[in-house]
Amino acid sequence: MLDKLNEIEKSALESLQSITDSAALEAWRVSHLGRSSPLMTVFAGLGKLSKEERPAVGSGANRVKVALESALEERSKIVKSAALAKSLEEDALDVTLPGRGIHVGRLHPSTQQLRKVMSILADMGFQVYTSREVETDEYNFQLLNFPPNHPARDMQDTFFVEAEGRGDNPILLRTHTSPGQIHAMREYAATNPDNPPSIRIALPGMCFRYEQITARSEIQFNQVEGLVVGENITFADLKGTLNDFARRMFGQDARTRFRASYFPFTEPSAEVDVECFVCGGKGCGVCKNSGWLEILGCGMVHPVVLQNGGYDPSRYSGFAWGMGPERQLMLRYKIDDIRYFWGNDLRFLEQF
Amino acid sequence: MKIPISWLRDYIDLDGLSVEDIARKLTLAGLEVDEIKYAGLPMPEYKDGEKHEFKTSGIAWDKEKLVVAEIREVKAHPNADRLTLLDLFDGKESQTVLTGAPNIFHLKGTGKLDKPIKAAYAKEGTTLYDGHAEGLQLMTLKRTKIRGVESYSMVCSEKELGISEEHDGIILLDDDAPVGTPLADYMGDAVLDISIVPNMARNANVIGIARELAALTGREMRKHGNTETGKQVKNAVRSPQSVVDLVEIEITNPELNPRFVMGMIRDIEIKPSPYRIQRRLRLAGMRPINNIVDATNYTMLDIGQPLHAFDYDVLVGRVGQIGNLSNRKIKIITRAAKDGEKIKTLDGTERELTSTNVLVCDEKSSLAMAGVMGGEESEVTAKTRTILLEGASWNPIATRKTAQQHNLPSEASFRFSRGVHPAMAEQGVKRGLELMAEWSGGQIAPDLVDVYPLKPKDPTITVTTKDVKRLLGIDLTAKQIADLLTRLEFECKVEKDSVKAKTPPHRLDIGEGVVGLADVLEEVARVYGYDRIPETRMSDSLPPQIGNPKHEWEEHARDILTSLGVQEVVSYRMTSPEREGRLVAHDEYVALANPIAPERRVMRRSLLASLLENVEKNARAESIAMFEIGSVFEPNKNNLPNEPRKLAIAMTGLRTQSAWDVKDSASFDFFDMKGRLELLLSGLRLSGISYTPTDGVTYLHPSKAAEVKVNGQTVGVFGELHPLVKEKYDFEDSPVIVAEFDLDALQSAAPSYGITPVSEFPPVLEDIAIIVDESVAAERVEGLIRQTGGKTVTRVRLFDVYRDEKIGAGKKSLAYSLTYQSEKTMTDAEAAAIRTKIVKRLEFEVGAKLRS
Numbered sequence A: 001m002l003d004k005l006n007e008i009e010k011s012a013l014e015s016l017q018s019i020t021d022s023a024a025l026e027a028w029r030v031s032h033l034g035r036s037s038p039l040m041t042v043f044a045g046l047g048k049l050s051k052e053e054r055p056a057v058g059s060g061a062n063r064v065k066v067a068l069e070s071a072l073e074e075r076s077k078i079v080k081s082a083a084l085a086k087s088l089e090e091d092a093l094d095v096t097l098p099g100r101g102i103h104v105g106r107l108h109p110s111t112q113q114l115r116k117v118m119s120i121l122a123d124m125g126f127q128v129y130t131s132r133e134v135e136t137d138e139y140n141f142q143l144l145n146f147p148p149n150h151p152a153r154d155m156q157d158t159f160f161v162e163a164e165g166r167g168d169n170p171i172l173l174r175t176h177t178s179p180g181q182i183h184a185m186r187e188y189a190a191t192n193p194d195n196p197p198s199i200r201i202a203l204p205g206m207c208f209r210y211e212q213i214t215a216r217s218e219i220q221f222n223q224v225e226g227l228v229v230g231e232n233i234t235f236a237d238l239k240g241t242l243n244d245f246a247r248r249m250f251g252q253d254a255r256t257r258f259r260a261s262y263f264p265f266t267e268p269s270a271e272v273d274v275e276c277f278v279c280g281g282k283g284c285g286v287c288k289n290s291g292w293l294e295i296l297g298c299g300m301v302h303p304v305v306l307q308n309g310g311y312d313p314s315r316y317s318g319f320a321w322g323m324g325p326e327r328q329l330m331l332r333y334k335i336d337d338i339r340y341f342w343g344n345d346l347r348f349l350e351q352f
Numbered sequence B: 001m002k003i004p005i006s007w008l009r010d011y012i013d014l015d016g017l018s019v020e021d022i023a024r025k026l027t028l029a030g031l032e033v034d035e036i037k038y039a040g041l042p043m044p045e046y047k048d049g050e051k052h053e054f055k056t057s058g059i060a061w062d063k064e065k066l067v068v069a070e071i072r073e074v075k076a077h078p079n080a081d082r083l084t085l086l087d088l089f090d091g092k093e094s095q096t097v098l099t100g101a102p103n104i105f106h107l108k109g110t111g112k113l114d115k116p117i118k119a120a121y122a123k124e125g126t127t128l129y130d131g132h133a134e135g136l137q138l139m140t141l142k143r144t145k146i147r148g149v150e151s152y153s154m155v156c157s158e159k160e161l162g163i164s165e166e167h168d169g170i171i172l173l174d175d176d177a178p179v180g181t182p183l184a185d186y187m188g189d190a191v192l193d194i195s196i197v198p199n200m201a202r203n204a205n206v207i208g209i210a211r212e213l214a215a216l217t218g219r220e221m222r223k224h225g226n227t228e229t230g231k232q233v234k235n236a237v238r239s240p241q242s243v244v245d246l247v248e249i250e251i252t253n254p255e256l257n258p259r260f261v262m263g264m265i266r267d268i269e270i271k272p273s274p275y276r277i278q279r280r281l282r283l284a285g286m287r288p289i290n291n292i293v294d295a296t297n298y299t300m301l302d303i304g305q306p307l308h309a310f311d312y313d314v315l316v317g318r319v320g321q322i323g324n325l326s327n328r329k330i331k332i333i334t335r336a337a338k339d340g341e342k343i344k345t346l347d348g349t350e351r352e353l354t355s356t357n358v359l360v361c362d363e364k365s366s367l368a369m370a371g372v373m374g375g376e377e378s379e380v381t382a383k384t385r386t387i388l389l390e391g392a393s394w395n396p397i398a399t400r401k402t403a404q405q406h407n408l409p410s411e412a413s414f415r416f417s418r419g420v421h422p423a424m425a426e427q428g429v430k431r432g433l434e435l436m437a438e439w440s441g442g443q444i445a446p447d448l449v450d451v452y453p454l455k456p457k458d459p460t461i462t463v464t465t466k467d468v469k470r471l472l473g474i475d476l477t478a479k480q481i482a483d484l485l486t487r488l489e490f491e492c493k494v495e496k497d498s499v500k501a502k503t504p505p506h507r508l509d510i511g512e513g514v515v516g517l518a519d520v521l522e523e524v525a526r527v528y529g530y531d532r533i534p535e536t537r538m539s540d541s542l543p544p545q546i547g548n549p550k551h552e553w554e555e556h557a558r559d560i561l562t563s564l565g566v567q568e569v570v571s572y573r574m575t576s577p578e579r580e581g582r583l584v585a586h587d588e589y590v591a592l593a594n595p596i597a598p599e600r601r602v603m604r605r606s607l608l609a610s611l612l613e614n615v616e617k618n619a620r621a622e623s624i625a626m627f628e629i630g631s632v633f634e635p636n637k638n639n640l641p642n643e644p645r646k647l648a649i650a651m652t653g654l655r656t657q658s659a660w661d662v663k664d665s666a667s668f669d670f671f672d673m674k675g676r677l678e679l680l681l682s683g684l685r686l687s688g689i690s691y692t693p694t695d696g697v698t699y700l701h702p703s704k705a706a707e708v709k710v711n712g713q714t715v716g717v718f719g720e721l722h723p724l725v726k727e728k729y730d731f732e733d734s735p736v737i738v739a740e741f742d743l744d745a746l747q748s749a750a751p752s753y754g755i756t757p758v759s760e761f762p763p764v765l766e767d768i769a770i771i772v773d774e775s776v777a778a779e780r781v782e783g784l785i786r787q788t789g790g791k792t793v794t795r796v797r798l799f800d801v802y803r804d805e806k807i808g809a810g811k812k813s814l815a816y817s818l819t820y821q822s823e824k825t826m827t828d829a830e831a832a833a834i835r836t837k838i839v840k841r842l843e844f845e846v847g848a849k850l851r852s
C-alpha cells in the first residue's frame, strides 16, 4: 500500500512538471487531489484497513497530500509568473498613438487677457467698475473735456445712433471706457458730496470706433482703464503705479519709457512704451526694430473732468490710464490680424 | 508735419546733435517723430535685426561722388536726337555728361552758355535712386556706352537724390551754388515727420519745433531775420502809396474773425521760386507753384500763419462792375455765409454754403471761404502784378465745420481749426511780403490795414512750489519753475514760492484758473523731463471697497460654463435686421446713423443670433459647444437704449470626440444641453428649478423645447432649433441645441447655500421600475418619489426609459435607482417599507404599475 502511495506521488509530480497554463493546472488538481483521485481513494479506503496498517498508510497518505499540494502551489506560482511575463510582453501599446480628446471649454482670449490685467489691478486695490456701451455725447465727450467740434474728436472716429431731437447731445457708441470715469466719480461723490471718498477703480469693457475692418483696425475692441482720485495723488504716483503694473504684467525686469502726449481728459498726459518683451529691446519684427512697444496712454485727471465728476480740483487730484487687451495679445502672441478676435474661429480660440 | 532739419537750423544751432538725438528729444516731449526721411545727410548704419530707434528711409549722399557742378555747354549727341552731351565742370575738371533732361534740351546747340547752369553732379560709382524705375529702387552708376558715346556719370533729378518724386527734369540749382562743393554740404537734409496732437497746434511749423528744441536743449533761438534767404529784407524797395489809403476792412462778427490784416506788394513778376525754396517746400510735402503762392505756403510752414494772396487788380475791376467808382477804396468784409449762398472755389468747384461757413467778401460778393479755400475769380495768375495779401485769424470751430462739411481738409484749415494766435496774422503778412519782394522783385506798399477787434487773453497763471509738489510730486524752487517756463517764452515773475507766468503770444492752449494751472504744470513736467520725475507709491488711503458683485457673478458663470466644456466666444455688437431675422424678427433696433456697412447697421437684439452665426462659421467642426455672455440693445425711442445682459449657448455635432478607436458617436441632443444647464444652475447655487415644455418660442422645435424656471419665474428657454429655422443657416445635419437666458432674471434669483450632509453609515441601494402612461412627466414621478421618501431617499436617478409591446401602447417604463440613507445603518426591512410607500403613492397619484 505504501508502495502504491509512492507510485501515486511519483506519477503525479512527474505529470505536474510539464504543466504550463492555469487550466491544465486545475485539471491536474482535480485528477490528483480531487474527490475521485487515487490519493483520495486511499483516504477513503482507510477505514477498511486493519488497525495495524491504518496509521502508517494514513500518515503516508497525508505526507503525499502535503507534498502534492505544495508542489501544486509551487507550480502555480511558476505558471502565473510566466503568464504575467507573457502578457506584459504581448499587451505592449503603441504609445505614439494620439490621446483621446475631450470637449474643453476655454475663455475667449480677450476675456483671459482682461482677467490677467484685472487680477493684477485687484491685487493693487483696484475694484471693477462697469458701465453701459451705448452712451450720450455728454458722457463720452463733453464731460471728459472734449467740447463739441474739438479737434481731439478727430482722434476718436465715432459711431452715432439714429435719434431725433438730441441737439448737441447725440447718442453714440462709446469710443472708450472713460464715460465710466464720470459715472463712477458721480456715484462715489454722491455718497458724501462735501467730502467725496477717494477712488481706485478699473473699468473694463467693449468700445467702438468708426473704422474699416482690416487686419490692423477693428470697429470694436476691449479697453481697460484705471482711475485713481484722492487728495494726495501725484504724477510721480502715476509713474510708480504704472511701473508696478508693468512689472507685474510684463516681468520684473520690464523697463518703461514715458513720452509726453495729449488726451483731452488728462493733463499732463503721457504714452508709455515698454521695452519689447519679445526681443528684450534689441529690436525685432514685433517692435519694428525700435526696441519699444507702446502699451498704454495715461495722465493726471484733467481738472475739468474732476469738477464734472463732483471732485474739487483744487483739493483732489488723480490719474487715469487706458490700454487694450487685444493689442497686448497681438504683441505677445505675434498675432498679425486683429480680425481673429471677433471671427471666433475655433481653430484660433483653441490655441489659448 | 514734415520738418526739414536744414530749415530748423535757420532758427537754432543744432551742432553736436544727431538727427536721431533731435527726433528722440521731440518724441519724448510729445512731438512724436513717426519717420525720418534722409535726403543727403549721413544716415545711421543699422544692420539687419539691430535696434532702429525710428522708422527710417531715404539715402545719404556720398561727399566724394556727389558735388555741385556747372554746365557750360549743351551739345548735340552724334547718334541720338533726344539726348544731349553736357560740357560740365565739377570744380576740378571738365566732364562730358550724357542726359535726356527736357528742361535743358532747349539749350542744345546754342554754344557756350553765357550763364552756366548749376547742377547736382553724380560721378561714377554713386549710389542713388533709379529715376526711371517704378517706386524707389537703388542703383549704382556704372561706365557704359549709350549710342556710341561713353557715359560714366550724370546730372540728377530730385527723384534720383531722394528729395521728391520729381523726375521731369534735372535739378537746376540756384546761381550762387558753389561749384565743387559736396552736394551733402550744400543741401544735404533729413526730414522729420512729426505727429502734431491738438494741444501742440502751435508747433505745426518750423519755428514752433525750433522753439521746443531750444526749450528742451536749453539752447538759444537765433535772432529773427536770420532767415533762409540769408539776408535782411528790410531794405526792399518800398512803393510810395500806403495800403491804408486803398483798402478798408469790416469785420461783422469778431467771434468768427478776431483779426484781419492786409498788406500790399506791387510790380511783382510771377516766376518760379529759387530752387532752395522749392526743395524745402517739396521736402515739407508741398508742391511749389510760383514765387507768390510759394511765399504764402513757405510762411505758413515757417511760422504757422496761413496767408491768402488776392490779385488786387481783379478786386479793383469788381468795384468798377458795381458802379462804385466814386469810392476809391476796396472794402473787404468778413461775415457768415447765407444759407444757400454759392461760391466758386479755386479748384473750379461751385459750392453751396450754409451759415456755418465764413466768407471774405468785397462789396460785390464773396471772394474766399475764410481759412479754407480761396475763390477762383481773385486768385493769383501769371498776369498778376499787384498782390493784396491777407493774414487773418479765424474761429477754429467754424473752420473745422466748414472743412468737414465741404470735405476740404487743407494745410490752412488744419491750422485754423486747431487755433492760430491772432498775433501771428501781422507777423505772417510781414514775412510773406518780404519773401515776395525778394523772390519777385516787387515793391512793398507802406503800412498794413489791421483790424483787431478781439484780442486773446494770453492768461497769466500763478504756479506755486506747492502746486508742483501736489500734482507732479517733485520739489522745485520758484526759480527753477520760472527757468523751465522761460525757456518756452513764458514771461515769468518770481515772488517767494510762486511764479506768475504770462502765456507767450503765440499759443492758445493755456487756459485760466485750475485749467491753466494744469496746462502750465504739463509744460513744467515736459521741459523738466518725464524721465526725471521719480516713481512713488500712492500714499493715499485705500478707498471704500465696493466691489462689483454683478461682474463677479458673470465671471463665475463663465468659469462654470468653460468647466462644462463650452467655449466662450465674443461677437460683434453690430448686425443687421436681416441677419437676426433668420432667428427672430424685431421691428425696432438701435440703428447707427453712420454704419460702416449695411450688414452692420444696427445693434444686436438677440445674443443667440450672434452666437448662431459663429456656429455657422465653424459648422465644419465635428463638435461645437459655445456660449457668449453680453449685452443686447433694446431701443428706447430717442433715449439711451436698455442694455440687458444675456447668456446664449449653442451645441451641435458629436457628443464624444472621435478618435482612432472611437467612431460614430451620437450627436448632441436636448439632454446634453439640459445636463449642462443643471450643472450651471447648481453651480450658481440656485434651487427651486423646474423645466416645463413650451411651444411658444418661435425658433425652437415645438415639442423639444423647455422653459427654465427658478422658483416659478422664467429665466430662460432651451431646446432644439426649429427645423425651419435651422434650414436658413448653413449647418450640418446634426440637430442644433440652443439656450438663451436673461442674466438679470437669473441673477435676481436668490441663491441657496445649504449642503446635504454626507452620512458615514452605509446606504441601501435599490432599483425600481414602474410603468406609467406616456403623458406622465418624468419630473412628476421623481417629485413623488422624493416627496414620499422624504429625507431618507437621498438620491433618485432615472437610469432607463423603455417602451415595447409587452408594456403596451401609450405606456413607458421608468427605471430608477434609489439611495436610502439614514443616521444609522439601515436595514433592508426599513428600506422595503419606504419602497412600498413610494410604490403605493405612485399607483395612487399617476396610476403607476410596478414592473416585475
Ligand SMILES: [Zn+2]
Pocket (backbone or CB within 6 Å): A276, A277, A278, A279, A280, A281, A282, A283, A284, A285, A286, A287, A288, A289, A291, A292
Ligand atoms: Zn522687439
